[in-house]
Amino acid sequence: MNKAFLHITFIxxxxxxxxxxxxxxxxxxxxxTKIEHTEKGERLQWMDSLNRIVFEKPAFNYxxxxxxxxxxxxxxxxxxxxxxxxxxxxxxHVYIGGSPKEAISLFHFYTPKLKKLKNDYTWAELYLYTxxxxxxxxxxxxxxxxxxxxxxxxxxxKKEHIVAxxxxxxxxxxxxxGKFAExxxxxxxxxxxxTKLKDxxxxxxxxxxxxxxxxxxxxxxxxxxxxxxxxxxAQVSKNYNMLIPLYANAAEDYKRTGDRVKQIAYLxxxxxxxxxxxxxxxxxxPLLAAIAxxxxxxxxxxxxxxxxxxxEAIYEKDKSEENTRHYIDVKKTLSFEQKAYQEALxxxxxxxxxxxxxxxxxxxxxxxxxxxxxxNALEDNAASNEHLVHYYAIKDxxxxxxxIKSLAYYQTLYETEKRDLKIETQNSNIDILHLENxxxxxIFLFSALALLLLFGGLNFYRSFIHAKKRGIAxxxxxxxxxxxxxxxxxxxxxxxxxxxxxxxxxxxxxxQKSDQIEFVHLAHNALEEVxxxxxxxxxxxxxxxxxxESIEQLLLTLDEETDLFVSVEIDPIDSYFxxxxxxxxxxxxxxxxxxxxxxxxxxxFIVTILKQNHVINVFIKDNGQGFEVSKxxxxxxxxxxxxxxxISMLKGSFMIxxxxxxxxxxxxxxxxx
Numbered sequence: 001m002n003k004a005f006l007h008i009t010f011i012x013x014x015x016x017x018x019x020x021x022x023x024x025x026x027x028x029x030x031x032x033t034k035i036e037h038t039e040k041g042e043r044l045q046w047m048d049s050l051n052r053i054v055f056e057k058p059a060f061n062y063x064x065x066x067x068x069x070x071x072x073x074x075x076x077x078x079x080x081x082x083x084x085x086x087x088x089x090x091x092x093h094v095y096i097g098g099s100p101k102e103a104i105s106l107f108h109f110y111t112p113k114l115k116k117l118k119n120d121y122t123w124a125e126l127y128l129y130t131x132x133x134x135x136x137x138x139x140x141x142x143x144x145x146x147x148x149x150x151x152x153x154x155x156x157x158k159k160e161h162i163v164a165x166x167x168x169x170x171x172x173x174x175x176x177x178g179k180f181a182e183x184x185x186x187x188x189x190x191x192x193x194x195t196k197l198k199d200x201x202x203x204x205x206x207x208x209x210x211x212x213x214x215x216x217x218x219x220x221x222x223x224x225x226x227x228x229x230x231x232x233x234a235q236v237s238k239n240y241n242m243l244i245p246l247y248a249n250a251a252e253d254y255k256r257t258g259d260r261v262k263q264i265a266y267l268x269x270x271x272x273x274x275x276x277x278x279x280x281x282x283x284x285x286p287l288l289a290a291i292a293x294x295x296x297x298x299x300x301x302x303x304x305x306x307x308x309x310x311x312e313a314i315y316e317k318d319k320s321e322e323n324t325r326h327y328i329d330v331k332k333t334l335s336f337e338q339k340a341y342q343e344a345l346x347x348x349x350x351x352x353x354x355x356x357x358x359x360x361x362x363x364x365x366x367x368x369x370x371x372x373x374x375x376n377a378l379e380d381n382a383a384s385n386e387h388l389v390h391y392y393a394i395k396d397x398x399x400x401x402x403x404i405k406s407l408a409y410y411q412t413l414y415e416t417e418k419r420d421l422k423i424e425t426q427n428s429n430i431d432i433l434h435l436e437n438x439x440x441x442x443i444f445l446f447s448a449l450a451l452l453l454l455f456g457g458l459n460f461y462r463s464f465i466h467a468k469k470r471g472i473a474x475x476x477x478x479x480x481x482x483x484x485x486x487x488x489x490x491x492x493x494x495x496x497x498x499x500x501x502x503x504x505x506x507x508x509x510x511x512q513k514s515d516q517i518e519f520v521h522l523a524h525n526a527l528e529e530v531x532x533x534x535x536x537x538x539x540x541x542x543x544x545x546x547x548x549e550s551i552e553q554l555l556l557t558l559d560e561e562t563d564l565f566v567s568v569e570i571d572p573i574d575s576y577f578x579x580x581x582x583x584x585x586x587x588x589x590x591x592x593x594x595x596x597x598x599x600x601x602x603x604x605f606i607v608t609i610l611k612q613n614h615v616i617n618v619f620i621k622d623n624g625q626g627f628e629v630s631k632x633x634x635x636x637x638x639x640x641x642x643x644x645x646x647i648s649m650l651k652g653s654f655m656i657x658x659x660x661x662x663x664x665x666x667x668x669x670x671x672x673x
């Protein structure tokens with residue numbers, strides 16, 4: 001009775017307070033009086049009401065009031081209200097206050113006190129917004145972990161929109177960290193939900209994410225298709241806040257392909273869309289910076305300076321970290337184009353520092369390239385080369401086969417699984433049709449088989465034992481043969497390198513001293529030939545780089561030097577094999593490559609080596625002309641037998657499937673401790 005009376009009284013008092021035409025300061029004073037003169041549940045309700053009034057208003061101490069409300073709600077075990085206010089406060093610090101690290105601190109300080117909270121949706125929101133905090137703090141790995149948690153709680157609470165948001169945001173972070181295949185799946189998952197929910201704005205965001213992903217992998221045609229569809233939808237719906245990034249990313253594509261005219265045109269279109277949506281004003285600075293840089297690099301300094309002046313005006317009013325970074329970006333470019341190289345160097349170093357703090361790999365790479373260009377202009381070749389080395393190291397990392405080709409790999413895998421599922425369904429239907437006929441003949445067959453087994457069992461057993469012994473002997477012989485072959489290869493490789501190689505080197509040096517250019521070239525070519533033969537006989541790279549990197553290098557070389565589309569996914573496996581085992585495994589992969597090049601006439605070659613539980617799973621597939629496995633085995637294919645023996649020496653299982661015109665698949669499982 002008392003609780004009901006207090007609740008009615010609270011509602012009447014609240015209505016009375018809001019009915020008064022008073023200023024916000026007076027309302028705050030009135031609520032503070034109520035808070036001071038009430039206790040427990042009623043006080044908490046007044047505190048929550050005060051919190052609503054000052055929500056997102058730092059001038060009225062929103063942060064302090066929110067924290068006091070959260071703390072008091074936890075003290076009274078009112079966890080739903082505490083979590084609601086905590087979610088709002090974290091959201092405020094991430095998106096409005098510009099202090100994502102504070103949002104992260106709030107999460108870790110308060111959530112241990114909310115462990116009893118049984119509300120999956122609230123937890124989903126908390127993890128989502130804190131994940132955004134980690135994103136804006138450039139801790140991208142942590143952000144991914146939090147987005148995955150948000151998805152988990154979103155699914156549990158059956159809130160599809162929050163699952164889609166987490167997938168969308170995670171897609172962008174995965175793209176920035178180079179995990180392109182995972183990013184693709186994340187964006188597509190978000191797109192499916194937004195299509196179902198008819199959420200056009202976020203569907204456009206997902207499409208934009210996919211277009212960025214394709215662009216980063218130089219799939220410009222796919223990016224353009226994805227983006228063109230999104231731009232059409234955004235134009236029809238006059239969704240300017242989505243047209244801004246869509247136009248900007250189209251400009252980035254044209255920058256990558258060297259079309260400065262279209263780059264600038266799309267940047268200007270993005271800026272025009274930005275001016276039509278005041279809520280997106282924060283994007284004006286980066287757009288002006290991009291336009292100024294584009295003009296400067298196109299030898300249009302007057303136009304570059306004009307746009308820089310507009311950017312400078314924004315910077316003078318708000319010297320936030322983001323605005324400072326854009327300001328420095330243009331200053332370095334203008335300084336270089338105006339041949340003020342020392343000034344460009346100073347701005348370039350500051351810009352690189354900014355990018356390293358942001359942990360954006362591609363931006364760091366471009367900053368390194370700029371510094372190499374500045375040092376080159378200053379004729380400091382050593383420093384220029386140092387930054388070029390950093391640039392190419394990052395570029396090679398970004399262009400890593402595993403990352404670049406993984407999108408196509410997943411597409412290939414999807415098509416393969418779809419085809420296999422279709423075949424499996426067809427086979428199941430055939431089995432059902434034949435089942436009745438089989439049942440009719442089973443009694444007769446079993447009777448006949450019983451008689452055959454009675455007379456043939458003993459003979460079969462004897463033959464089996466004999467064949468087993470013969471197989472074991474043959475296997476031991478084959479393995480000894482492989483070991484002897486490797487020892488001989490190593491010996492010959494060493495003799496070639498240490499003996500013949502050194503002699504040719506001496507011959508080359510003598511020819512150089514006597515200026516016999518023709519002999520120098522002949523000696524050089526002979527030396528390279530000897531080295532190539534030596535490397536073929538024994539892969540020195542295995543000892544230098546280890547098994548994992550040696551395989552990656554082998555396949556990277558294959559990708560670069562042939563027309564094959566090579567897709568690689570490999571876990572670190574060096575620690576699971578000794579020297580001899582590593583050589584056998586490397587030779588197995590090498591033989592697979594040799595077979596594809598020599599026989600397959602394939603266009604695609606997929607290699608996956610994954611460590612799962614206590615097994616290393618190897619999946620090798622090509623889409624070549626294939627062959628009849630049984631026929632090849634009858635012909636005693638030495639290559640296939642050697643591959644099988646090498647896996648047998650690793651105590652693994654080897655299975656090969658192939659069919660004419662349908663390619664070849666090799667599956668290997670190697671147990672590990």
